[in-house]
Amino acid sequence: MSFDTHNGTRGARQPGHSRLERWGNTKMVERIRRRGDRRGTKVVLVTIGKTSGMERRTPVRWFPDEGGGGLIVASASGAPRNPSWYYNIAAHPDRVALELAGERTDVIADQLHGAERDAAWVEITAAARGFARYERITDRVIPVIRLTPRGGSEARHPITD
Template sequence: MAFDTPNGTRGARQPGHSRIEQWGNRMMVDRIRRRGDRSGTKLVLVTVGSKTGEERMNPVRWFPAGGDARFIVASASGAAKNPAWYGNIRAHPDRVRIEYAGQRIDVVPEQLHGAERAAAWAQITAAADGFAKYERITDREIPVIRLTPRQNGA
């Protein structure tokens, strides 16, 4: 379950810093939490800030990972740095949940490595080829994370 992907040295601009992007993300988070999204491929990832200890909510695209599990990708649109939520998961892996359409599900995050990551990455890029572009833009390996619903008591 090692969340050990270092930041890179080159890549796109880190998303989410402008006020318009932040406003858009807040609106998307509210909509997904209440009604879901039209395509059914987005969820709200809820983490606890690694430095602040406050809840953070981010809209992310998900991909099926078998059963009730889902894959998410820490692409940051191909930025050199991992998204902040990746560091939050690393700091507090036991306090992660997903929300969509009125549901709140505690999850266990697991970063994939090696052949398991390669298989998931092939599935993800076949479904959404924009992620392959992100990988070409940056020199870091883009983390793929499996979110599995937490069992009671786990």
Template sequence: MADRIRRKGTRPGDKLVLVTVGKKTGLERMTPVRWFPAEGDTKLIVASASGGPRNPAWYYNLAAHPDRVRVEFAGQRVEVTPEQLHGADRDNAWRQITTQASGFARYERITDRQIPVIRLTPRTRGERET
């Protein structure tokens, strides 16, 4: 499945392969997630865990190692900087996402947590967070 996603994934709502480094293990982890367009080349992803009570493991991996995140889709490997959206930014992104994929609104109704929305911004070559 990951190989197919790496080759495709050009349309909003398609999946990309999110590559993170495990918070506890330090090992590379690959997770298919749906993406949605944002400004320019940035993409939005949702830590829904299908409406489960906890955020998915990849969410914690992003927080632990934000400088070691990349996405793979449409034959590309792109290093990105993750940023969790809050307030009006999150609300606007959430409306956009649930308009395109109404299932996410259902997930938020069945959980007690606010589902995180993450913006992935491509890093320029050589750029690293400290």
């Protein structure tokens, strides 16, 4: 499916613009890449920059999905614009990876739409209620992305193994 979610007109402040936030994200990426996440809810999303072509790493919340894959949410904390990594995935959906505790898994990204997205959203907001708040404060539809390990369900996956 296509990556076609438009930006909205209202919402929270766009995250990631302050020096402190960027520093915190860098430290979180380093920790998750090296030691993992104690609760198993965060991974490092690796994308290729839409315009730069450089690898970009972002810590994201992870929701396991049937079939060995998982879901991530392009919430941007309820901001009116989609996060930058959403556009990186849209430009290169076949060049996405996840990193966790020294393991890297290549994945294929696919945006959910319609009833499939709505069903996933119910599960996501049940597991992490903060996402329901993000939906209330913005007027855009928050994208839900399915990440499936490349190579099918038999591929080694650091999140579900």
